[in-house]
Amino acid sequence: MSVLVYVEQVDGKFKKSVFEAVSYAKAIADKQSANLTAISIGNVGESELKELGKYGASKVLNVSNDQLKNFVNQAYAAVIAEAAKKEKSDVIVLSNSFSGKGLAPRVAVKLEAGLVDGAVELPQLDGGKFQVKKTAFSGKAFAIIELTSAIKVIALNPNAFGTKENATDTTIEAFNPEVKSTDLAAIVKEVIRATNKISLPDAELVVSAGRGLKGPENWGMIEELASLLGAATACSKPVSDADWRPHEEHVGQTGIAISPNLYIAIGISGAIQHLAGVSSSKVIVVINKDPEAPFFKVADYGIVGDAFEVVPKLIEALKAHKG
Amino acid sequence: MKILVCISNVPDTTTKITFTNDNTQFNTSGVQFIVNPYDEIALSRAIELCEGGKGTVTVINVGEVATEPTIRKALAIGADDAVRINAAPRDAYFTAYQIAEYAKSNDFDIILCGRESIDYNGSQVAAMIGEFLDIPSISIIKKLDYDGSTATIEREIEGGKEIISVSGKFIASCAEGTAEPKIPNMRGIMSARTKPLQVVEAKEIAQLSKVQQFETPPPRGAVKLVPAEDPAKLIDLLHQEAKVI
Numbered sequence: 001m002s003v004l005v006y007v008e009q010v011d012g013k014f015k016k017s018v019f020e021a022v023s024y025a026k027a028i029a030d031k032q033s034a035n036l037t038a039i040s041i042g043n044v045g046e047s048e049l050k051e052l053g054k055y056g057a058s059k060v061l062n063v064s065n066d067q068l069k070n071f072v073n074q075a076y077a078a079v080i081a082e083a084a085k086k087e088k089s090d091v092i093v094l095s096n097s098f099s100g101k102g103l104a105p106r107v108a109v110k111l112e113a114g115l116v117d118g119a120v121e122l123p124q125l126d127g128g129k130f131q132v133k134k135t136a137f138s139g140k141a142f143a144i145i146e147l148t149s150a151i152k153v154i155a156l157n158p159n160a161f162g163t164k165e166n167a168t169d170t171t172i173e174a175f176n177p178e179v180k181s182t183d184l185a186a187i188v189k190e191v192i193r194a195t196n197k198i199s200l201p202d203a204e205l206v207v208s209a210g211r212g213l214k215g216p217e218n219w220g221m222i223e224e225l226a227s228l229l230g231a232a233t234a235c236s237k238p239v240s241d242a243d244w245r246p247h248e249e250h251v252g253q254t255g256i257a258i259s260p261n262l263y264i265a266i267g268i269s270g271a272i273q274h275l276a277g278v279s280s281s282k283v284i285v286v287i288n289k290d291p292e293a294p295f296f297k298v299a300d301y302g303i304v305g306d307a308f309e310v311v312p313k314l315i316e317a318l319k320a321h322k323g
Numbered sequence: 324m325k326i327l328v329c330i331s332n333v334p335d336t337t338t339k340i341t342f343t344n345d346n347t348q349f350n351t352s353g354v355q356f357i358v359n360p361y362d363e364i365a366l367s368r369a370i371e372l373c374e375g376g377k378g379t380v381t382v383i384n385v386g387e388v389a390t391e392p393t394i395r396k397a398l399a400i401g402a403d404d405a406v407r408i409n410a411a412p413r414d415a416y417f418t419a420y421q422i423a424e425y426a427k428s429n430d431f432d433i434i435l436c437g438r439e440s441i442d443y444n445g446s447q448v449a450a451m452i453g454e455f456l457d458i459p460s461i462s463i464i465k466k467l468d469y470d471g472s473t474a475t476i477e478r479e480i481e482g483g484k485e486i487i488s489v490s491g492k493f494i495a496s497c498a499e500g501t502a503e504p505k506i507p508n509m510r511g512i513m514s515a516r517t518k519p520l521q522v523v524e525a526k527e528i529a530q531l532s533k534v535q536q537f538e539t540p541p542p543r544g545a546v547k548l549v550p551a552e553d554p555a556k557l558i559d560l561l562h563q564e565a566k567v568i
Binding site: 010015070071072073074077097098099101102103104105106108109110112113114115116117118131133134135136137138139140141142143144145146147148149182185186187188189190191192193194197198199201202205229240247248250253254255257261262272273276279280282283284285286296297298299300301302303304305306309310313314317318320321 | 334336337339340342360361414415416419439441442443444445446447448449450451453454455457458459460461462463465475478479480481482483484485486487488489490491493496498499500529530531532533534535536537538539540543544546547548549550551552554555557558559560561562565567568
């Protein structure tokens, strides 16, 4: 038995969600008395690879190949499947990131493996069954999925498990399976990163605003609050529909579903579709001048007040708190 | 150019989600079903790419006869014809296999679908079809241009975007931004009744996963209100009590 975890790199570095996936995979490996191997694809330095040992990976397969410098899911899936065969892995873990969502299904088909994406808990292994809980109906429910295949693939939701240090001696092994040219048919021409922006799906803190802000010119205070907190910014659907904010900031049932530690909703009434995508947030704060806004029913903390008066005061209070 | 658009039949976004049979089945009683909103975006982009006689759009759904009103809605939006694979979808693997098998024997240049379904929130079908057909799959795209042989695609990544070029057949899953969803007009609704809807029987494939049970999230506690004049109190609570800042 062996567990394999794919560790996604960004410009040669691992993000927190990777250490979370390794921590999760290590917990599964421990449950099965199995070894944990990580596979890294792209050009990652040895000291960064060694970091994976802190979270329990006892071996790292390092695929360093210029053809695979950019993410191409067809080729990456082939490499991961080869690694799974080499390591005789029966469980493969990935992050349910944008890339993971394109990758996990291809790995699953290659290995004829059942797949649970959007996993939020460790598998339950009672009575010989292998069951994984995942989000469903955009956060309005959870589904317990039983995987009946010999090999299982799990894509873990960001912020669902947390990181757990588990220092282990790590060996790094070069792994260079052949890459078929047909697997490289999709060519990445350009990668554009907004370096000063916190990625919304991974964010632990999110400040979000809605139509109550009255117009895009009023987002300065939202960005300032987010910046002080080290939070990502988000918005409701009407706001992105009106082009006040970009589509990739839209959270909710037809936008991005998120589960940060803190979600601050400002001037958002809380339509059922919006709540669906944010209700798994650990702590919800709502600021709205309408005391009857449905969002207050799911909030942990609330302020009934006008955003244009409350948010500047909140910014001042936060500055004072940070000293 | 021939485009195949995969559509899923999902509960309306306003649906209150409940379950029956000891929480093992979704309660469909009184639920309105719709074209999955992301699939509508994919369909709209497909129709735009084929405007002016540049091609045809076929929609495909894996579902039993009850999904036909949803398929007719897609035809009313502007698809030329439709296919229904006659089976209750078991999981994404089953659905993707059926669509891939149909696509193998019918020559499509592009296959599009939504980034995920809003019921099981799976974003699996597109990439699985790609793997079954051994063609590139590009997930969660925001823009798609096509010159008749090469597509230029913008894909969302954490904290940015990628521009991808792909020649030959491919499948992509569409997110918001790829197109504005189209609303059917009266002419579309009338013509949808007479557009071809082919029914194809499903093929057998091993079942690799099954839903055992559903759960609803535990109710949250009552909101703790902080006076609007004293936001510092909120900062204290988030720091001391909730320990999130």
